[in-house]
Amino acid sequence: AQRVTQPEKLLSVFKGAPVELKCNYSYSGSPELFWYVQYSRQRLQLLLRHISRESIKGFTADLNKGETSFHLKKPFAQEEDSAMYYCALRGNYGQNFVFGPGTRLSVLP
Amino acid sequence: DVKVTQSSRYLVKRTGEKVFLECVQDMDHENMFWYRQDPGLGLRLIYFSYDVKMKEKGDIPEGYSVSREKKERFSLILESASTNQTSMYLCASTDRGNSYEQYFGPGTRLTVT
Numbered sequence: 001a002q003r004v005t006q007p008e009k010l011l012s013v014f015k016g017a018p019v020e021l022k023c024n025y026s027y028s029g030s031p032e033l034f035w036y037v038q039y040s041r042q043r044l045q046l047l048l049r050h051i052s053r054e055s056i057k058g059f060t061a062d063l064n065k066g067e068t069s070f071h072l073k074k075p076f077a078q079e080e081d082s083a084m085y086y087c088a089l090r091g092n093y094g095q096n097f098v099f100g101p102g103t104r105l106s107v108l109p
Numbered sequence: 110d111v112k113v114t115q116s117s118r119y120l121v122k123r124t125g126e127k128v129f130l131e132c133v134q135d136m137d138h139e140n141m142f143w144y145r146q147d148p149g150l151g152l153r154l155i156y157f158s159y160d161v162k163m164k165e166k167g168d169i170p171e172g173y174s175v176s177r178e179k180k181e182r183f184s185l186i187l188e189s190a191s192t193n194q195t196s197m198y199l200c201a202s203t204d205r206g207n208s209y210e211q212y213f214g215p216g217t218r219l220t221v222t
Contacts, residue, residue: 009149032209043113044152044199044213051209086151090209096142096167097211099152 002027004089004100012106013077021072021103023061023087033063033070034088034097044086047072057081077107112136113214115200121220128187130217132200138212139205141183143167143175146197146216158183159205190221 003026013019025031035047048056050063050070061072070087087100116131132141140159144152144167154167156175164175172194176184183202187194200214 004151006151034209036211043215044201044211046210049209096154096157097152098154099144101149101151 002031002089002091002098004087004098006085006087006100006103008103009101010104010106012108014108015079016076019074019077019081019105019107021085021087021105023070023072023100025068025070025087025089027068027089027091029091030065032090033061034090035059035061035070035072036086036088036099038084038086040083047085077105079107079109081105082107113200113202113212115198115214115217117217118215119218119220121222122187122190123222124191126187126190126221128190128219128221130185130187130198130200130219132183132185132202132214133181134183134200134202134212135181136202136204136212137180138202139180140203140208141177142201142203142211143173143183143185144199144201145169146199152199155185187219190219192221195219195221 005024033050037047038044059074086102088097090097113134142157143155153169158164158177174186198217201211
């Protein structure tokens with residue numbers, strides 16, 4: 001079964017501190033992994049996906065197949081990073097996404 | 110710019126009422142999805158559709174049905190609303206050829222009293 005876990009419901013860091021949002025998954029094949037973000041009063045939107053290997057808004061995420069993890073990292077958090085972050089998985093053959101429960105990131109001044 | 114719109118931002122209904130949630134996308138996307146979003150549970154897929162008149166059950170279809178008569182419109186129907194269906198409902202669409210990015214609507218917050 002496909003499953004995505006995000007162990008932290010809430011993560012608070014100070015501005016300028018490093019941040020890591022954890023994501024683990026279970027899937028028997030080779031999934032695609034994504035991070036979606038929802039800023040206050042805005043729509044849920046794609047932040048990044050593992051295939052593109054891009055850095056978006058200073059965030060990066062590396063797929064670790066051995067640990068089945070896809071943690072989201074940023075070296076220096078900004079107040080505007082405060083948002084709800086969802087890790088998501090898509091399997092080999094489907095068009096469907098499985099989302100994790102989400103982590104609310106709060107960046108304190 | 111992809112636009113996904115949902116018919117209502119806020120809706121209050123009584124237990125037992127039939128409820129219609131409408132979603133329209135303007136980018137000719139083949140795939141459309143309905144999720145509910147609950148704190149601590151994330152997004153859970155209710156139903157999805159890959160084409161007109163086609164529908165597939167997601168993870169939590171019980172108590173819901175859907176309709177896709179036109180490519181741009183995907184409706185979620187609560188046949189007899191119950192209080193445990195109080196939630197935020199999100200619609201999303203993707204293009205079949207570029208299906209890695211889901212475009213979401215603003216959401217409908219439904220309260221069933």
